[in-house]
Amino acid sequence: MSQTEPTSTLQEDAGTTLPHGAAARRGPFRAGERVQLTDERGRMNTITLTPGTAYHTHKGFLNHDSLIGQAEGSMVENNVGQLYQALRPLLSDFVLSMPRGAAVVYPKDAGQIITMADIYPGARVVEAGVGSGALSISLLRAVGDSGYLHSFERREEFADIARGNVETIFGGPHPAWRISLGSFQDEVVAQEAPGSVDRVVLDMLAPWECLDAVATVLAPGGVWINYVATVTQLSRTAEAIRADGRFTEPDAWESMVRGWHLEGLAVRPDHRMVAHTGFLMVTRRLADGVTGLNLKKKAKAEFTEEDLSAWTPEAVGERAVSDRKLRRAARDAASTVQTRGTKSKITDAETGGGAPGH
Template identity: 35%
Template sequence: MDEGLFLLKDGKGRAFLVRAKPGGVFHHHRGTVPHEAILEAGPGGRVKTHLGEELSVHRPSLEEYVLHMKRSATPTYPKDASAMVALLDLAPGMRVLEAGTGSGGLTLFLARAVGPEGLVDSYEARPQHLKQAEANVRAFWPHDNVRFHLKALEEAELEGEAYHGVALDLMEPWKVLPKAALALMPDRFLVAYLPNITQVLELVKGAEGLPLRLERVLEVGWREWEIRLPVAHPRFQQVGHTAFLVVFRRWKAS
């Protein structure tokens, strides 16, 4: 992680991602803080704005970073990204194929799951998105285990049965399903992230005749609670539906 990367939180729980550098100034609506003060306080410390507003200083977690990093595309929500890692059954040293890269949120979850000895091959056809994704990944993740490819997966030349998992976050994943299926090792998983059920049905239809078995379709719930002793209740603003996760398992070629 970039040593100058910090997350500041105010008294109301609002979070701000800051890349501290000499001479820089963080602007809060309740005053300013020199970046030198943030660097001096360090993770777990506290700083005050010139108007007296107290802010806590942290190293951002992966979830916090993905939610607050710069975006060129809407990132895969952390609750879904972590579920995809579990559904793909990833472990250190594995190889995983991703398309598309988007802002790099899911890429970070995949890269950390397979570890420095593993590999993520990530494909993105839009130059602006890939540039931002690469910057986002490099700022948070210090290991060189992600290969970024500026092309659509349809154009890629993939080795057969080379990947332990395939993660698809595309508007029309059924177009790349035949190629992705052949690149997946037998008895391993392909997981697609799709916002609406019409896409799910189209993807399942597109899998007919391919060496893929539909394992399950699910949504990931996430319900936060507000605790203000002695009162506890669900937060009024909740994260609702974000996407359907569609899980396929690869048959062994006959």
């Protein structure tokens, strides 16, 4: 399968060369971009600026044209005097409001993945389980234009949604991104050279099934990080890694985020928090021919046939997503890109933004 070298996509802004997508984050509001409106009661809504249209509420309407050309952080007034604060959505805002077909990786987990897996500019990264593209966006920001992210997704509908969301936030295709359709464990060894990948990020139901594929493409010292939803998945993956011997002892954790209410002297924790979303587990590839340390354990893990046959999406709490909902989310993601003047769709087993291959 042929692969091409990346073309230069750096942008010029006032004589300064910027990384891909950076120019779209600066300057006045432009037609086609998303703007976050906050009203006087603190309620937020995100709109896509479209000339000639208006944002309607039960308290009047706000013309989009009154926002286009305004500086970020402006205060605008609708037809009945309702004030709105206008800002570009942050990445965390975009992820939670973008079109989706699958559950997204929350910002708190994406940040942990970037840091704990040491995703750095120029790194070569592969991921599986693209979903709606939330984690792909964070990974692309981390590897930069000079890096490489190859994403694998089983379902074409999810891939289309992810592509639309990625192109929306970057203002078009990202030069470091490739996306392929198919099973990760089959496709990654066919498309990536042995030992050529720096980091592997898996968000899938049964990551232990990918153990041989990960060990093949991951360079010695490379990091493999898994995002799983349940303790049973976490246990099964950890025991498979230990039994294999080609990786370091896995570490696992979860993070919880609790906001605080700040109003005068009424400073207290919020009543709601983002608690459990998933577990993260990280391990590293050892050098070829080296066997990992045999750390002493108090108990030996055993799995029954009933355990091994229970790994279905329904059994671990995943909700089925209807084809109708997926098609609608894909249209929503693509429509935002169209407004900016770009549109693309996966039409075969593999497409990409021209990132380097092997």
